[in-house]
Amino acid sequence: MTTSSTTSTTCAMMSAAIPSAAASAPHGAAPICLSTEYLATTTLAELNSAAGLLTRVDRKYLVPLKSAQELVDGLAPDARVLAIDEQRRFSYASTYFDTPGLEAFMLAARKRRRRFKVRTRTYLDSGLCFLEVKTRGARGTTVKRRMGYHADDASRLTGPGRAFVAACLAGAGVTGSAAAREVAAALRPVLATTYERTTLHLPRAEARATIDTALTWQHLGPVAAPGTAVVSAGPFAGMVAGSQALRPAHLAAAISNGEPVEVSGVAVVETKNPATPSPADRALWDAGYRPTRISKYATGMALLHPELPANRWYRTLTHELAGLFGTDRSSLESINASHTTASAA
Numbered sequence: 001m002t003t004s005s006t007t008s009t010t011c012a013m014m015s016a017a018i019p020s021a022a023a024s025a026p027h028g029a030a031p032i033c034l035s036t037e038y039l040a041t042t043t044l045a046e047l048n049s050a051a052g053l054l055t056r057v058d059r060k061y062l063v064p065l066k067s068a069q070e071l072v073d074g075l076a077p078d079a080r081v082l083a084i085d086e087q088r089r090f091s092y093a094s095t096y097f098d099t100p101g102l103e104a105f106m107l108a109a110r111k112r113r114r115r116f117k118v119r120t121r122t123y124l125d126s127g128l129c130f131l132e133v134k135t136r137g138a139r140g141t142t143v144k145r146r147m148g149y150h151a152d153d154a155s156r157l158t159g160p161g162r163a164f165v166a167a168c169l170a171g172a173g174v175t176g177s178a179a180a181r182e183v184a185a186a187l188r189p190v191l192a193t194t195y196e197r198t199t200l201h202l203p204r205a206e207a208r209a210t211i212d213t214a215l216t217w218q219h220l221g222p223v224a225a226p227g228t229a230v231v232s233a234g235p236f237a238g239m240v241a242g243s244q245a246l247r248p249a250h251l252a253a254a255i256s257n258g259e260p261v262e263v264s265g266v267a268v269v270e271t272k273n274p275a276t277p278s279p280a281d282r283a284l285w286d287a288g289y290r291p292t293r294i295s296k297y298a299t300g301m302a303l304l305h306p307e308l309p310a311n312r313w314y315r316t317l318t319h320e321l322a323g324l325f326g327t328d329r330s331s332l333e334s335i336n337a338s339h340t341t342a343s344a345a
Helices: 044-051 065-075 103-109 159-171 177-186 249-256 279-286 298-304 311-320 330-344
Strands: 011-013 031-033 040-042 055-064 080-082 090-098 116-123 128-136 142-148 188-202 207-219 261-263 266-273
Touching: 040 044, 044 188, 055 065, 055 279, 065 188, 065 207, 065 266, 065 279, 090 103, 103 116, 103 298, 103 311, 116 159, 128 159, 142 159, 159 177, 188 279, 188 298, 207 279, 207 298, 249 261, 249 298, 266 279, 298 311
Parallel strands: 040 080
Antiparallel strands: 011 031, 055 142, 055 266, 080 188, 090 116, 090 188, 116 128, 128 142, 188 207, 207 261, 207 266
16 A cells, blocks of 8 residues: 655646636637746655645635636745656546446435545556545545556456455445445446646645646446436437436537547646645635535536436536536436426325
């Protein structure tokens, strides 16, 4: 089991003025890089020693790239940026695993405390890969356990990988040992993500912040949708709620073709603190931003598969991400409400 942390910065399309609810960049906008060249640097060893934070309190924010740059600028006197071999831009890829019944997703959607997340994470610049299991600790903290993994196996779970997952789930009290082995045996790849990351270390606050850009989501294989509703009337009669007819055309086409769906013009800022809010949190609050519910796994699944329950990420999908994807779920919600009423009757 290894503790490690990495980073990135990215070039992306950014408009001159982007509202707090994310909007896609206009055609022809110039690519602008998130600049950290004027920040002091820290090494990976220093970062892990001072702020490994595998047990931590996380807060996530969705902000326009311009605001992400302003955050970096404001933190510059006290922040250090992770640099490896003089590189400050790092690319990540993750594959998320779930059961046929999407147990990990459903536990998150229903706000269960004993929930979990299983993924491989590959650091594309170095070729390093880890299998990671996230669970919830005391007082809502995130506990991450990881093991070294072969990059060629990043899209699947090996026998030793499944054994590691089972041990983590049982050890965290998510379920008993026998049930944990059953869950691990049933896991399959359901979602792939890529993104670029910049990591800031705030040594005085013993805190860390990551800024992710160029995020993409790509679904892997069929999804067994718990509680799937069938449209009983109207132009979509007989169709499964959330089928292509209920998705924006460009999103439906990308999903059908197995193409990645890109989140452009927006940064996902995540603060990682031992307890109290960090200077990054306070700077974002002062700028009018508040933590938002976004999970690269759960939000991506809810976006790509609107038949899934998504109350926890409703605001993110209908506000921060609506301008990018046209994710108006009102039709689907009406269908689901009708389905629920009919079932109850």
